Every structure is written in C-alpha cells, then in structure tokens.
Amino acid sequence: MEQEGATKPAKKLGTKMLxxxxxxxxxxxxxxxxxxxDSFTIRQIMQQLGLSYGTVRQINARSLAGKKRCKTKTHHLSDKQVAQRVLKVPSxxxxxKRVNSDFYVKHVLKPLFKKNIPEFYGKQAKSVALHHDSAAAHTALTTVWFLQNNNYRFIPAADWSNSPDLSPMDYSINRILRDVCGNIRPKILLV
Known part of the structure; x- marks a missing residue:
C-alpha cells in the first residue's frame, strides 16, 4: 500500500500516553x-476547573497528601425556615415535656401491645421482647411496673449494651426499615 502512495492512518495514542x-x-x-x-466540594472544583472527578480526588489524595477533606453537601436553612423554627420549637x-412515663404507658405501650404487635407478629406476638433506650420515660418505675404486671417481655436496663453487635435494633433493623420505607409517605400521622 505504501508503494502505491496510500499512507497509513496515524496511530492513536492511548490515554496513558497523553x-x-x-x-x-x-x-x-x-x-x-x-x-x-468556605471550601468547595469536589464537584464544584471539577466544574470550576474543568477537571474530572477522579483527577480532583487524585490531586487531593496524592498531591495534597489527603490533608484536606472536601466538604460534603449539607442541608442549609433559608432565613424563612430559621424564623419558622424559632417560632415552632418552643411549642x-x-x-x-408531656411525655412522661404515664403518657408513654397510656399512649405508646398500651396501643403497641394491644394492637400493633399482634397485628405484625400474629401467633408469635407473645415471643416479642421490647428493647428500650435510656430515655426517662422508658426507664421510669411506672413503665417497668406496667411491663412486669402485664407479663410483657422486655430487656431490662441492666442488660442493655451500646455495642452494635449486642443491640441489633439500633444498628440493623433501623437501617433496613429506612431502606424499605424511605420513599413511602405516611398516610396518617400519629401524634
């Protein structure tokens, strides 16, 4: 082909040669x-300088020795939202303040054990054990007496642990519920 005057197409360089x-x-x-x-996010830096996401990350990790962690996106409140919160937080x-142990027993525990647990667990409702955190209404004697007198299963405060391995409800189930129910909007708001 070269003898007939046809030229070879120019060889394309790979990205490693650039x-x-x-x-x-x-x-x-x-x-x-x-x-x-007020540091920029990685995405803002890449848009500002016309670089790729990977390039900005590499520069941060290698060249800047990872000294700067680019900030993550956070929720910013508008002035109107701040004013609304200032007005609504006291109420x-x-x-x-009304949520004391009596309120908790009457409006949370009784409906939970009478309606919700049997509805969710059916025949296995008797095997459900309640796991509290250390909120004042949860640890009050009135709450403990109510659970003991009605023979409801619960984990006593002496057996609580802050370990993620020993407290699966805090670290496992809540994540699963959030993933499953995250996009579902409630039809009824219980107060």
Missing part, C-alpha cells in the same frame, strides 16, 4: 479552592 492533567498549576488551583474557609418542647 500528558498528565495533574500539573503543578492545576494542583495549586485545586489547593486554593480546597483550602478556602414542640412543650409537647415533649
């Missing part, structure tokens, strides 16, 4: 954006 994007100038620019008091705190 010059590195991580130049000293690029690293300085990433460092400036990352070390500001919420008043509602929370």
């Amino acid at each position: 010059p590195s994007v991580r130049t000293t100038e690029t690293m300085k620019n990433v460092g400036k954006l990352a070390f500001r008091p 919420l705190l008043e509602h929370i």
